[in-house]
Amino acid sequence: VMMVLVLIVAGLGVVALLMVLFAPHIRKYSAGGACMSMTRLDGKTVLITGANTGIGKETALDLAIRGARVIMACRDVEKGEAAAASIRRIYSKANVEVRELDLADTSSIRAFAQRFLREVNHLHILINNAGVMMCPYMKTKDGFEMQLGVNHLGHFLLTYLLIGLLKRSAPARIVVVSSLAHNFGWIRFHDLLSQGSYNSGLAYCQSKLANVLFARELARRLKGSSVTVNSVHPGSVCSDLVRHSTIMSLLFSLFSLFLKSPRDGAQTSIYCAVAEELHSLTGKHFSDCAPAFVAPQGRKEETAKKLWDASSELLGIVWDD
Numbered sequence: 001v002m003m004v005l006v007l008i009v010a011g012l013g014v015v016a017l018l019m020v021l022f023a024p025h026i027r028k029y030s031a032g033g034a035c036m037s038m039t040r041l042d043g044k045t046v047l048i049t050g051a052n053t054g055i056g057k058e059t060a061l062d063l064a065i066r067g068a069r070v071i072m073a074c075r076d077v078e079k080g081e082a083a084a085a086s087i088r089r090i091y092s093k094a095n096v097e098v099r100e101l102d103l104a105d106t107s108s109i110r111a112f113a114q115r116f117l118r119e120v121n122h123l124h125i126l127i128n129n130a131g132v133m134m135c136p137y138m139k140t141k142d143g144f145e146m147q148l149g150v151n152h153l154g155h156f157l158l159t160y161l162l163i164g165l166l167k168r169s170a171p172a173r174i175v176v177v178s179s180l181a182h183n184f185g186w187i188r189f190h191d192l193l194s195q196g197s198y199n200s201g202l203a204y205c206q207s208k209l210a211n212v213l214f215a216r217e218l219a220r221r222l223k224g225s226s227v228t229v230n231s232v233h234p235g236s237v238c239s240d241l242v243r244h245s246t247i248m249s250l251l252f253s254l255f256s257l258f259l260k261s262p263r264d265g266a267q268t269s270i271y272c273a274v275a276e277e278l279h280s281l282t283g284k285h286f287s288d289c290a291p292a293f294v295a296p297q298g299r300k301e302e303t304a305k306k307l308w309d310a311s312s313e314l315l316g317i318v319w320d321d
Ligand SMILES: NC(=O)C1=CN([C@@H]2O[C@H](COP(=O)(O)OP(=O)(O)OC[C@H]3O[C@@H](n4cnc5c(N)ncnc54)[C@H](OP(=O)(O)O)[C@@H]3O)[C@@H](O)[C@H]2O)C=CC1
Pocket: 049, 050, 051, 052, 053, 054, 055, 056, 073, 074, 075, 076, 079, 101, 102, 103, 104, 129, 130, 131, 132, 133, 150, 177, 178, 179, 180, 233, 234, 235, 236, 237, 238, 239, 240, 241, 242
């Protein structure tokens, strides 16, 4: 037994040593694809949700450096202003501004959109990035389960309210930040808001599958409008997303060497927002700046339509076709 234990400890030691030795190579490999596009965005307006930290903040920085006016929609304006200040410290000419948007409150989404439509004349790129993962069972102001409420329904309403402006600003692009987690999700139509039973991991996967289905259905409905919609898996990114889950926090610490930095994680969102070759590509899913696999449950037109109708009904909205 002693011998086996010694061998296990020695083995783990060797693995740890190899990981330290090869850390720069592992990091480089984990970084994934980079957006190589040199597209400038002077005169263009971009809206990014959840832009005060993580992937959203890095996306805002990159698009601001390309010359865009970047509106950072954040639920905590103070955190948003701190992020905007840090962007301005990196790029002093950054045209970034913070506006309050709480996706867990439809009255906040409506107030945000109302002011936006009054004060902003164009919207060329909308990045639905904000997200919450594996929180304990919580409800939004309107009584929706938090993860579906913020990740899907909040963005669904925001997009509905801004779609006219996007169409008027065409060519325009919508980027929906989803996840590989959509593979493990299914839409529980009999209990969409997890009122019967709640599993925080499955509710996250459901919300990310909803992101993929929403992007596909919206793309289908927008055919011919010069507004494109694509969804994205950013990679496994070291960010605050794991804040609600001890297990995920532990996994992230253990495997931190294999995770992307938020800057690397922003590359696919940036790619979908700016790459010239995607100008008319719509309804697709991307990862590492390349087309990516979509799970069968994310490809079903019937499910996408059913989710669209259920979401519209929950929010009390009717989309014109
Ligand atoms: N990190 C990863 O490995 C992966 C991330 N993703 C997706 O990427 C996206 C960005 O995540 P990431 O940057 O990693 O996570 P972070 O937790 O770092 O950022 C999430 C952002 O969403 C905001 N947010 C959360 N709830 C609300 C709300 N009610 N209203 C408005 N904004 C809100 C947060 O604001 P605040 O700071 O105030 O909480 C924060 O700005 C998410 O959609 C996530 O699902 C997908 C796959 C993997």
